[in-house]
Amino acid sequence: MTRILVVDDEAQIRTALARALDARGYEVDAAADGQDALDQAAVHPPDLVVLDLNMPVMGGLEVTRRLRTWTTVPILVLSVRDEEPDKIAALDLGADDYLTKPFGVGELLARVRALLRRIDASTEKAPPVFRLGTVEIDMEAHRVSKDGADVHLTKTEWALLDSFVGASGKLLTHRWLLEHVWGDGYGDDVEVLRVFVSQLRRKIEPDPQRPQAIVTEPGVGYRWSLRPRERT
Amino acid sequence: MSVTRVVGLLREPARPRRRTAGYVIAIAGPALLVLVLRPFRENLQTLTIGFAFLIVVVAAAAVGRLGPGILASFLGFIVFNFFFLPPYDSFVIARAEHVVALFVFLGLSVLISALLARAVERADAAESREAELRTLQELSRDLVIQGPGEETYRALLEHLVQSFAFEAGALLLQTEGAGLVEKISVGAPPGTLSASWNPADPGRPPERLPLSVGNRNLGLIVLSGPRPPLSASESRVLRAVCDQLALVLERDRLLRTATDAEIFRQTDSVRRNMLAAVSHDLRSPLAVIKASVTDLMDPEVDRTDAERGEVLHTIDAETDRLDALVANLLDMSRMEAGVLEARPESVDLGELATSEIDSACARWPAIRLDAEIDVEHSMVEADPVFLARVLSNLLDNAAKAAIRTGRLGVEVRVGRHGDGVAVRVIDHGDGLDPVAREQLFYPFYRLEERTSKLGSGLGLAIARGFVDMMGGELWVEDTPGGGATFAFSLPAAEVR
Numbered sequence: 171m172t173r174i175l176v177v178d179d180e181a182q183i184r185t186a187l188a189r190a191l192d193a194r195g196y197e198v199d200a201a202a203d204g205q206d207a208l209d210q211a212a213v214h215p216p217d218l219v220v221l222d223l224n225m226p227v228m229g230g231l232e233v234t235r236r237l238r239t240w241t242t243v244p245i246l247v248l249s250v251r252d253e254e255p256d257k258i259a260a261l262d263l264g265a266d267d268y269l270t271k272p273f274g275v276g277e278l279l280a281r282v283r284a285l286l287r288r289i290d291a292s293t294e295k296a297p298p299v300f301r302l303g304t305v306e307i308d309m310e311a312h313r314v315s316k317d318g319a320d321v322h323l324t325k326t327e328w329a330l331l332d333s334f335v336g337a338s339g340k341l342l343t344h345r346w347l348l349e350h351v352w353g354d355g356y357g358d359d360v361e362v363l364r365v366f367v368s369q370l371r372r373k374i375e376p377d378p379q380r381p382q383a384i385v386t387e388p389g390v391g392y393r394w395s396l397r398p399r400e401r402t
Numbered sequence: 403m404s405v406t407r408v409v410g411l412l413r414e415p416a417r418p419r420r421r422t423a424g425y426v427i428a429i430a431g432p433a434l435l436v437l438v439l440r441p442f443r444e445n446l447q448t449l450t451i452g453f454a455f456l457i458v459v460v461a462a463a464a465v466g467r468l469g470p471g472i473l474a475s476f477l478g479f480i481v482f483n484f485f486f487l488p489p490y491d492s493f494v495i496a497r498a499e500h501v502v503a504l505f506v507f508l509g510l511s512v513l514i515s516a517l518l519a520r521a522v523e524r525a526d527a528a529e530s531r532e533a534e535l536r537t538l539q540e541l542s543r544d545l546v547i548q549g550p551g552e553e554t555y556r557a558l559l560e561h562l563v564q565s566f567a568f569e570a571g572a573l574l575l576q577t578e579g580a581g582l583v584e585k586i587s588v589g590a591p592p593g594t595l596s597a598s599w600n601p602a603d604p605g606r607p608p609e610r611l612p613l614s615v616g617n618r619n620l621g622l623i624v625l626s627g628p629r630p631p632l633s634a635s636e637s638r639v640l641r642a643v644c645d646q647l648a649l650v651l652e653r654d655r656l657l658r659t660a661t662d663a664e665i666f667r668q669t670d671s672v673r674r675n676m677l678a679a680v681s682h683d684l685r686s687p688l689a690v691i692k693a694s695v696t697d698l699m700d701p702e703v704d705r706t707d708a709e710r711g712e713v714l715h716t717i718d719a720e721t722d723r724l725d726a727l728v729a730n731l732l733d734m735s736r737m738e739a740g741v742l743e744a745r746p747e748s749v750d751l752g753e754l755a756t757s758e759i760d761s762a763c764a765r766w767p768a769i770r771l772d773a774e775i776d777v778e779h780s781m782v783e784a785d786p787v788f789l790a791r792v793l794s795n796l797l798d799n800a801a802k803a804a805i806r807t808g809r810l811g812v813e814v815r816v817g818r819h820g821d822g823v824a825v826r827v828i829d830h831g832d833g834l835d836p837v838a839r840e841q842l843f844y845p846f847y848r849l850e851e852r853t854s855k856l857g858s859g860l861g862l863a864i865a866r867g868f869v870d871m872m873g874g875e876l877w878v879e880d881t882p883g884g885g886a887t888f889a890f891s892l893p894a895a896e897v898r
Binding site for chain 2: 183187189224271273
């Protein structure tokens with residue numbers, strides 16, 4: 171059974187989320203503050219953490235930082251609209267995605283499923299294959315084709331694509347991508363990233379104006395939202 | 403006794419009068435000596451007589467300076483020769499020895515006159531410098547001790563007018579837009595000492611002393627009165643005072659600018675905090691409502707009626723919470739805009755408290771609420787709507803403290819308090835530390851950046867605002883044994 175740890179200092183939100191998740195067959199633990207969350211995560215390691223950013227004493231940022239010292243469990247951060255910097259900081263610290271309050275249960279469940287799927291996918295051995303319209307991406311064969319013809323990707327474009335696919339479903343911040351692909355010290359060159367993402371989109375998206383594979387999260391980063399296909 | 407001191411004693415009258423006195427001494431002195439000494443001239447030594455004339459020279463020079471001194475010397479020289487050197491009553495001198503004595507006398511007395519006159523002049527200068535410094539020091543002390551402000555400027559201006567024998571003075575300050583504006587006037591009705599002087603006016607033009615720091619012109623001091631033009635030393639003192647005043651004015655201006663900036667910064671940060679807090683406090687119930695509603699809307703989940711009822715109950719409670727918050731926010735902004743007005747009437751506080759306690763019991767089913775009401779003393783002069791809001795806010799605050807700590811008892815006591823009636827809402831929660839107590843009623847100040855939640859601060863601030871408007875007082879005490887007691891008093895209703 172999939173275990174989800176819900177962390178929020180507001181009892182009403184904890185209760186509402188626990189009830190909704192419980193009704194969909196998840197096993198739910200609830201924690202009212204940061205320390206409690208860390209303790210519970212250590213005793214009953216969860217498969218996913220739903221974490222409120224704005225909590226007294228130990229906020230969600232600190233909880234993320236401490237969790238990441240020993241676990242890669244997906245963390246879904248809950249925030250309100252004006253906590254933009256905190257949200258990005260949490261993602262930079264290793265949180266996987268965020269939801270802005272208030273949100274519908276449907277949206278929450280979709281994010282939860284996407285994050286859990288990533289865990290499943292990463293345990294599979296073979297690198298995935300993606301198909302989007304007439305574009306086919308085979309990560310194992312290191313090949314991208316469009317309308318049957320090979321498309322050439324530069325080294326950097328491959329590295330970028332690899333980063334996206336490796337963190338499927340996860341929201342990747344500009345900083346994370348820049349440091350992952352270009353290296354330390356490039357963290358602030360958002361323009362560079364933007365240029366390469368649009369180049370990559372032109373090669374792999376059937377309609378680069380309406381990207382389906384690399385989705386923009388305005389002001390935060392990008393997310394790979396393509397599900398891999400079964401190998402034939 | 404130093405020379406200056408002696409000279410100081412001699413040199414009492416004002417300068418022109420002193421000069422005249424010197425000449426009188428220079429003329430009358432030798433005449434007097436002739437009258438007094440002539441009968442004994444044959445018995446007196448030439449030297450003794452010479453010394454007597456020297457005394458006259460010294461006196462004349464000390465009182466009247468160089469002119470009278472020299473006059474006394476020459477008169478002495480002539481009179482000495484004529485009356486006291488044989489052959490008497492003629493300018494002929496019989497003995498060569500006496501010729502020498504006479505010229506020694508003349509030389510000596512001219513020399514003494516010159517030296518003495520210089521010493522006295524120096525002492526005068528020293529004294530007038532000392533007076534200058536004293537005036538300056540007194541004026542600057544006014545500025546320093548009294549600190550900036552209109553009172554100080556007025557005192558300084560009065561001091562200036564007085565010490566320099568003017569009749570009236572005015573301080574004009576450079577303002578943005580309006581140019582020079584008269585700020586303070588002394589000795590004349592405001593506005594009469596205008597900055598511009600009409601040459602057709604009788605009398606001398608007023609003294610106009612600019613106040614400036616660097617090349618920044620701050621204003622003007624205008625002094626007028628029937629007195630001779632300022633001497634160099636007076637000008638110097640006035641200039642120094644004006645410079646000091648200009649510095650003080652500039653400092654005031656900078657201080658004000660700094661304060662304005664500080665106020666602006668604080669207002670700005672309060673506004674930011676408030677926005678963050680409001681957004682958080684509004685979104686929390688909204689988040690619960692949205693999550694619960696979308697949960698119910700999902701057709702794929704089967705629920706029992708009991709489960710559905712539970713979700714609906716949550717939605718209902720959160721809607722109330724939202725409503726209460728919106729009511730508080732509205733009250734707060736109305737209160738700050740000053741559009742709220744208390745309409746006091748006779749209210750039975752006991753009755754109103756009972757009904758508020760009942761509805762608080764419905765809002766907080768977990769809380770145990772006890773009331774103790776002195777029905778003999780429960781009629782107050784209050785606005786019933788405000789009073790109800792005060793009570794419900796205090797009850798909510800106590801209920802939250804109780805739930806936070808799990809010590810669920812809350813007591814309400816209504817009873818006499820001085821001439822009025824007091825209500826105490828007593829919880830047994832964690833109580834308040836001194837810092838929290840200070841900041842309690844300033845909901846937006848107490849927020850920390852990280853946990854921007856209004857919590858109960860808004861409700862308490864509103865409660866205090868309402869109580870104030872009804873002419874009462876709200877305060878907080880420690881509950882014996884732990885917890886906080888919020889109390890307020892209201893004036894008792896007049897017995898009709």
